[in-house]
Amino acid sequence: MIFVKNISKSFAERVVLDNISTSFEKGKTNLIIGQSGSGKTVLMKCCIGLLDPDGGEILYDNRPFSGISEKRKQDIRKEMGVLFQGGALFDSFTVEQNVMFPLNMFTDLSNEEKLERVNFCLKRVNLVNVNNLYPSEISGGMMKRVAIARAISNSPSYLFCDEPNSGLDPKTAEVIDELISEITQEYNITTVINTHDMNSVLQIGQRITFLYNGRLWWEGDKNTILDTDNPELRDFVFSTELTRRIIK
Amino acid sequence: MFAEQVFKKLGFSEVWYFIMNYLSGVFKGYHMVMIRMLGEYLLLMFTTFKRPDKGPVFRRQLMTEFIGLGVDSFGIVAIISVFTGAIVAIQTAYNIDSPLIPLSMVGFTTRQMVILEFSPTIISLILAGKVGSRIASEIGTMRVTEQIDALRVMGVNPANYLILPKITAAMLFNPVLITFSIVLGIFGGWGACVVTDLVTSTDFIQGLRGWFEPFTVTYAMIKTLVFAFIISSVSGFLGYNVQGGSIEVGRASTKAVVYSSILIIFFDLILTQLLLI
Numbered sequence: 050m051i052f053v054k055n056i057s058k059s060f061a062e063r064v065v066l067d068n069i070s071t072s073f074e075k076g077k078t079n080l081i082i083g084q085s086g087s088g089k090t091v092l093m094k095c096c097i098g099l100l101d102p103d104g105g106e107i108l109y110d111n112r113p114f115s116g117i118s119e120k121r122k123q124d125i126r127k128e129m130g131v132l133f134q135g136g137a138l139f140d141s142f143t144v145e146q147n148v149m150f151p152l153n154m155f156t157d158l159s160n161e162e163k164l165e166r167v168n169f170c171l172k173r174v175n176l177v178n179v180n181n182l183y184p185s186e187i188s189g190g191m192m193k194r195v196a197i198a199r200a201i202s203n204s205p206s207y208l209f210c211d212e213p214n215s216g217l218d219p220k221t222a223e224v225i226d227e228l229i230s231e232i233t234q235e236y237n238i239t240t241v242i243n244t245h246d247m248n249s250v251l252q253i254g255q256r257i258t259f260l261y262n263g264r265l266w267w268e269g270d271k272n273t274i275l276d277t278d279n280p281e282l283r284d285f286v287f288s289t290e291l292t293r294r295i296i297k
Numbered sequence: 298m299f300a301e302q303v304f305k306k307l308g309f310s311e312v313w314y315f316i317m318n319y320l321s322g323v324f325k326g327y328h329m330v331m332i333r334m335l336g337e338y339l340l341l342m343f344t345t346f347k348r349p350d351k352g353p354v355f356r357r358q359l360m361t362e363f364i365g366l367g368v369d370s371f372g373i374v375a376i377i378s379v380f381t382g383a384i385v386a387i388q389t390a391y392n393i394d395s396p397l398i399p400l401s402m403v404g405f406t407t408r409q410m411v412i413l414e415f416s417p418t419i420i421s422l423i424l425a426g427k428v429g430s431r432i433a434s435e436i437g438t439m440r441v442t443e444q445i446d447a448l449r450v451m452g453v454n455p456a457n458y459l460i461l462p463k464i465t466a467a468m469l470f471n472p473v474l475i476t477f478s479i480v481l482g483i484f485g486g487w488g489a490c491v492v493t494d495l496v497t498s499t500d501f502i503q504g505l506r507g508w509f510e511p512f513t514v515t516y517a518m519i520k521t522l523v524f525a526f527i528i529s530s531v532s533g534f535l536g537y538n539v540q541g542g543s544i545e546v547g548r549a550s551t552k553a554v555v556y557s558s559i560l561i562i563f564f565d566l567i568l569t570q571l572l573l574i
Contacts, residue, residue, distance in 0.1 A: 097450045126452035137447035139439075151451055153354055209450075 050075045051096065051207065051239055056105035058091055065091045066102070067263045076237045078230050078253045080244055083260035084285060089243045090211065092260065096241065097131055097209055098122050109207065127155055130200030130238075132210040132229075136192040138184040144171070144195050145180035151203040170198040174228055190221035194228070201232055208233065208240040214249060222246065226253050245285075247292060250274060259285070338534050345456040345464070345533075358462035366428050366463065366529075367470030371477070373427060374420055378411075378478040381419060382485030385410050390495040403496045404504025407486035409513065416478040417517045418565050421524035424471065425557035429532040432463055433553035436536030437546035445537070460533035464526060471525035472518055479517070516572050523568060527560045 051073040058066040066088045073079035081089045094100040096107055098114065107114040109125055138147050148167045152158055158166070171177065174194040184192055193213060200208060210229060214222030230253040233240040244250065250257060254271035261267075261281045269277070275296075277283060287293050349355035389406045436459055439445050448455040483505065490496040532553035539549045 099446055099450065123452040123454070126450055129450055129452075131447065131450045133443045133447060135443060137443040139444055139447075140442075154351055154451065154453055 050110055051241070052108040052111075053092070053096065054106050054108070056092065056095055056102045056107065058088075058095060058100065058102050065263050066095070068105070069260070069263075069265050070105075071258050071265060071268065073239050073241050074256055075239045076234060077240070077255040078233050079239070079241045079256045079258070080250060080254045081241065081258050081260065082245060082250055082254075082285070083266075084245065087260040088263040089245075089260055093209060093211055093241065093243045097129060098126065127203070128206040130203070130205035130208045132193070132196050132200050132208070132213055134211045134215055136184070136189075136196040138192060138195055138199070140184050143181050143183055144176070144187070147184070147195060148198045148202050150199065155203060166202060167198075170202045171195075173201070173232070174198045175224075190217050190225065193217065193225050197225070197228060197232070201236070204236065206238055208238050210240070210242045210244075212244055212246075213242060214244070214246055219248065222248065223252065229253065247286060247289065250286075261285075337538065338531075341456055341460075341534050341537060342530060344454065345460045345530075347454060347457050347461075349457060349461065350453060354458075355462060358458070359466055362462045362466035363470055365431070366466050367474060370424060370427060370474060373423060374474050374478050375481055377420065377423055378416065378481035379485035379488070381415050382407060382411055382482030382487075383489035385415065385482075386486030386489045386501075387493065387495065390490065399504075400496045400500040401504030401507065403490060404486070404501035405507055406504075407501075408483055408505050408509075411479055411482035411486070412513045412517050416475050416482055417520040417524065418561065420475060420478045421471070421521065421528065421561050422558055424474070425524075425528045425532075425561060426554050428467065429528050429553040429557045430550040432529060432532035433536035434546055434550040436460070436533060437539035437549045440537065440539045441542055441546060456533075456537060460530070460537065463533055464529040467525040467529040468522055472521050475517060475521045479514075516568075519572065520565065520568050523564055524561050527564065528557045531557050531560060 053069060053071050053073075056066055056069045057064070069088075069092060081092060083089050091100060095102045095115070102115055106116065109128075112125060114122065114125055138144075139150065142150065145164075145167055148170055149163050152163045152166060156163070167180070171179065174197050176191060176194055176198065179187060179191065179195075184195070187195065197213075208229070213229060214225050217225065226249050229240060229242065232238070242249065242253075251271050251274075254274065257267075257269055257271065257274055258265065259267040259279075259282050267277065267279050267282045274282070274286060277286070287296060386403055386407045390400070390403045393400065393402060436445075439459070445455045445459070448458060487498065487501050487505075490501045491498050535549045535553045535556065536546075539545050
């Protein structure tokens, strides 16, 4: 479980996160949603330590993560898996080497054991016979799946996904959402997903945090979001023609 | 006003004072940027020079860099060294007019120039272009495509993982390249003399073997090590701090070559003053 307490972050004069407090539950898909510029990515970057918040604290299972030394942050980071928006696969490595990377760095497994784990992770994300391909040789959806395989290869306790289905067609996006949801429940990990895709929200949103202008505006789940009377959230949820037609 | 009086007392004209004043004004705007950059560079080096997380991973990276930064440079080093040695030999022979100067001086001068300056400095400048731009663009691209962020959130020290193998490889392999360059430079000089018939092979070899001071090779190797560190660390620093997109990566790559080249020339002067005078 991750607790975010009174997190604030500004860039120059611009307040991006204003006193945000929330929690991300274990074994659930926790979604952070909001319009572009609402502070979703900054909140996630604060959570994974790529940005230092100006104030407040972040607790990983009651272990403080903000305001500690880089060495102690590194120890907690070893329990994290992160799926970046563009995949962030190492382009000089093959798919197999990418997935094996965390195992090479942080385990003392033999080569056979590492290969077995890599093949298991790749199979888990429905990828076969791609071990020796380079990231430039696979499609966007496959890249995302390789990135998920890399993120779960070291059996993380926390999984962060930054807009996991951006740039993907609706069908592939659904597959990726399903995959993340299944992995979360299967390994009982705390998953935090940053998205503005309403399909994802309605499909896997077990816990939803809505940010508006850098503030926490609403919290709930996929069952309550459509019935909300919060005007800003309604404006966000029903912003597409598709959702408006469905509601009609 | 005091500075103006000092300048006048020292015999400088007002024009010189105006130029110096202008230049100090220009640097006034940049000195804080330069100090900040130096501080960031030192902090990055402090983070880079840590014990690698995994020995086998570091050794594998080192081998890759030996090939990328070292072995792949043999071709260009060979071509430039042979031609530079040949040019030095021909120019020396051309400038020896007096019959009192023996033609063996061509071999001597070629050896001295190749060992003291051409191989360590010119080849390092070439490597600043080839290797420096490669390091800056490789690390810069990793920065803009979030690969460095990915390393960081995995709990890896990205500076240590990416920059340390490159610095180590450059410092271990550049002396090999420079030694190779010295041998080929002298061979190029000998070849040019023999082919053009300016100096006989016997005269050239006689000069080559005469008045040899072993410290010149030590001096060349010290310079090589310093230049290798400059090229790899400065390029790594500039690539690591790229912010933006592909244009900034290109800019960092160019800056890496320019800054490394300037620093090589600057440290060449300092090392020559310290070691030879």
